[in-house]
Amino acid sequence: KAGVTQTPRYLIKTRGQQVTLSCSPISGHRSVSWYQQTPGQGLQFLFEYFSETQRNKGNFPGRFSGRQFSNSRSEMNVSTLELGDSALYLCASSLAMGDRRGNEQFFGPGTRLTVL
């Protein structure tokens, strides 16, 4: 079974631009979550999508948004980029069956975004 794939793997943008990152979950997984990983703040939860609906959201400004398509693929968009948005953005998928608290998440390799 193919793992979680993220594209692109690396991205360089300038301040004020916007960016879209893509995530394809493992086949059959209906939940996709996004995380931001930085050396200073660690791993922080951005949002989770399930069946095309945002189910949970972390504490990030409205410049960060996402969506999920009917095939469970997800995109994350960041508008008006700031230097502080430079980070590794990780996507994770899970089956999201039964008690969601116990679901294992499967992580992609990440997209490294550099904002100049």
Added chain:
Amino acid sequence: GDSVTQMEGPVTLSEEAFLTINCTYTATGYPSLFWYVQYPGEGLQLLLKATKADDKGSNKGFEATYRKETTSFHLEKGSVQVSDSAVYFCVYSSASKIIFGSGTRLSIRP
């Protein structure tokens, strides 16, 4: 509010040493607890989990027990190997949120 506090790193040990990485949490409900590991150059992967109090998760020689009375989920291994060098994350998952600890970088000397 809910939170996860994990032992600061880096931690450096010699091969075959005993490992403990402390993790404590504060919770308003009944979360599940996980340890994820990130090996150099690789993505995060699940190491072990426990979904209720007194559960013990184990994998690859690592163990952690969900202790409700001390709100802890400490990671232990009796004899570490060089291949265990990685960053370890303690994770709390409830119905509405998931919180990652800050990560503990572990380096094992041959």
